[in-house]
Structures are given as structure tokens and as C-alpha cells.
Amino acid sequence: MNNIKLIFHSNERIRIDKFLSIQLADISRVKIQQLIKMGLISVNGLKIYTCDYSLRAGDQIEFIQNIEPKDNTKIKSKGLPFTIIFEDEDLLVIDKNPGLVVHPGAGNQAGTLVDILLFEYKLSNVKGFYPGVVHRLDKDTSGLMIIAKSNEAHFKLAAQIANKQVKRSYTALVFGALNPLSGKIETNIGRSTSDKTKMMVTKSGGKLAITHYNTLNIFADNALSLVHIELETGRTHQIRAHMSYKKNHIVGDKQYIAGHNHALKGINSKIKELIKNFPRQSLHSKSLKFLHPITNSEMYFECALPPDMAELIYLASEKELM
Incomplete structure (x- = not known):
């Protein structure tokens, strides 16, 4: 137009x-x-x-300026594993599918989100950062991410994150009922001493991590809980490590559940198997709130649960299946 x-x-x-x-x-x-x-x-x-x-x-x-709405049909027609929620000349907000690695690394040298975006867009190119990446989601975490298209946007968004000005909320399905049902987890997090690919709560060393949570619903005689989570800090695996610390592991998070047995009393064997074999952590980046790095306007985005999590929660909540 x-x-x-x-x-x-x-x-x-x-x-x-x-x-x-x-x-x-x-x-x-x-x-x-x-x-x-x-x-x-x-x-x-x-x-x-x-x-x-x-x-x-x-x-x-x-x-005030020419606005060309982004034609997403080109990207969607390729079957790429993300959806563009918002775009302007400075940034993108995307809804990432589970299973998509954000940037190249050990074992994932191609086919990452960054690789795909670079075919379509000019992204920020800031020393010490992957192109466009101002924050990350784990491979099997779905939901909203901000991608910087200009260096100025990248620096300012990174500063907002560092100053805790970016508000991020998540939805997770976890084992058991959290005690208390709502609260704040404030600990240091560092590399696991037994597995360097994992994070763990530490009494000394590591970095401060603060997670706020609120139980939305409890299913099947306290076997499962649907939880709203907000991050005050953004450490690697922060939510996963904090839920593990609380002994309320995220459903499907095989890396952190390993060695723990969660009884699923009151759920029939078919649904129990579905829950135990859910192929990824049931963790979804639901909302983002931040200031536009150039205009300083308040930006807020929210996206629905992906089909796999929505179905899992629906089945877990069905009384006739208990």
C-alpha cells in the first residue's frame, strides 16, 4: 500500500x-x-x-510511511517451521515450532532458524552474536522469539533484556502439584557437575536466576499441573532447571526427568503412555512485551499453544480418562 x-x-x-x-x-x-x-x-x-x-x-x-504488509504465503508455502507474527524494517517476531534449533552449534551445523532466515532477510550482524539472535529458545521449546534485523535494534533489544525490561511468559505442563502453588524461585544456576549439557541449582558459583510461577490448573489427583511462568532473568535452561529443582519436571523433558519416576495415579494406561512418551518438553513461549528499539513504542505479542501441547493438556484434563 x-x-x-x-x-x-x-x-x-x-x-x-x-x-x-x-x-x-x-x-x-x-x-x-x-x-x-x-x-x-x-x-x-x-x-x-x-x-x-x-x-x-x-x-x-x-x-505516515508506506506500509507493505508482509506476504507470509511465500514462507508458509515452503513449509518452514515458524510463523511470522510481526515484521518491520528493524525486527521480526516469530512463533517457532518445536524441533527447530535456533543457531548453528555442535551437531547442528545447517537447517537452523538463523540459516533459514538468512535466505529471506538481512539480519543484524553484531560481533559475538549469531545473526539476528538477541535471545534464544531451546530446540524443543515452541513459541515467540524476537529477531533483530538491524544492528541498532540488536544492541537496544539486548540492552532491554540485560536490564530486565523484556517481559517473557511461558506455559508449561509439569508433573505433580507445585508447593506452593504460586511463588518465586530465586537461586543460582550453573552447569551440572554430572552432565555438562544440563544446568542445575548451585549453592555457590553460577549465575542468579529468578523465575515466577502460578499454577493455572491441576489434573488427575495432583498428577499434573498447568503452570504460567514468567522470567525475571534469562539463564540457559532456566525454567527446566528450576522445575527440576522443585521436583516438578516438565512433561516430555527427558534430559531433566532422567532418573526420576513420576507416578501418574488416576490416569488410564493409554494416556499415561502418551504423557510418558511425549517427544519434547511441554514448554511454550506464550507472550513477549518490550519497547520497540527504534520508536520506543510498547510492543506486546501473544500466541496460542501449538497443537501437540494443546492436545496433551486436553487429554490430561478429561475426567473420563482418569
Whole structure:
């Protein structure tokens, strides 16, 4: 779309985001709301930043810069393992599928998220970082990630993360019932002394890790819990290590469950096998909240659970299966 200018003619008031979503069928309402919050839409020559701005007859609405909606059909048609949630010239927000490694490393030299993105985009190129990567998700963790496209965006996003300004929430299905049901886990985390690929809570050394959690639901006579988790710090394997420390391992997390036996009383054998053999940790990056690194506008994104976790939670919660 180039040089979009609209005039509102009705005498009945309407929210600007609703009006634009009706008029511009090729742009979602969520996308329009993001553009408003970024100050890219003006009314009568003045930028507005609130989506509930009420239009009056005669108001002139204009896009401050050309906005070309990203055509995701090209990427989706390739069957690539992520979905673009948001894009502008500085950053991407994606919903990563489980099973996708973020960047090259030992045993994963090709076919990573970074490799795929570099075919489509120019990413940030900051010394000491992989292209575009300002934070990471484990291979088998699904959900939202921020990708930097410019070096300026990368530096500023990395600073926000370091200063604990990026709010990240996760959903997890864990064994047992947490005690207490809601709380804060504040410990140091370092490399496991028995397995260098794992992290563990340490009494000395390591780095401070703070995890906030809240139990959303408990299933099957305390056998399983659905938990909302927020990170105050972002250490490697932080959630997985903290749930292991609490003895409430994440369902499917074979690396951390190894050596632990979780009784699944009250669940029939078929569903018990499904839970025990779930192929990856049932951990999903559900929401992200941060400031746009260039415009300083507040950005918020949320995505639904992937089908495998949604089905697992549904089956675990079905009373007739207990």
C-alpha cells in the first residue's frame, strides 16, 4: 500500500482500529493496532498512539510511511517451521515450532532458524552474536522469539533484556502439584557437575536466576499441573532447571526427568503412555512485551499453544480418562 489517505464520513463514532480493519481488508486488526502504537498513523496530521481513539465525521487518516504488509504465503508455502507474527524494517517476531534449533552449534551445523532466515532477510550482524539472535529458545521449546534485523535494534533489544525490561511468559505442563502453588524461585544456576549439557541449582558459583510461577490448573489427583511462568532473568535452561529443582519436571523433558519416576495415579494406561512418551518438553513461549528499539513504542505479542501441547493438556484434563 502506498500513500494511504482515508476520510471518515459517518456521524456515528467508531474506534480507529476497527474502522481501518474494515477499510483495509488485507491488514489484520492486530497489525493495525501495532502500527498505531508505533506512531505510524495520523489523524488530521497528528500522530495517535491509542487504538481506542474515536473518529469523528471529517477526520482524515493517513499512514505516515508506506506500509507493505508482509506476504507470509511465500514462507508458509515452503513449509518452514515458524510463523511470522510481526515484521518491520528493524525486527521480526516469530512463533517457532518445536524441533527447530535456533543457531548453528555442535551437531547442528545447517537447517537452523538463523540459516533459514538468512535466505529471506538481512539480519543484524553484531560481533559475538549469531545473526539476528538477541535471545534464544531451546530446540524443543515452541513459541515467540524476537529477531533483530538491524544492528541498532540488536544492541537496544539486548540492552532491554540485560536490564530486565523484556517481559517473557511461558506455559508449561509439569508433573505433580507445585508447593506452593504460586511463588518465586530465586537461586543460582550453573552447569551440572554430572552432565555438562544440563544446568542445575548451585549453592555457590553460577549465575542468579529468578523465575515466577502460578499454577493455572491441576489434573488427575495432583498428577499434573498447568503452570504460567514468567522470567525475571534469562539463564540457559532456566525454567527446566528450576522445575527440576522443585521436583516438578516438565512433561516430555527427558534430559531433566532422567532418573526420576513420576507416578501418574488416576490416569488410564493409554494416556499415561502418551504423557510418558511425549517427544519434547511441554514448554511454550506464550507472550513477549518490550519497547520497540527504534520508536520506543510498547510492543506486546501473544500466541496460542501449538497443537501437540494443546492436545496433551486436553487429554490430561478429561475426567473420563482418569
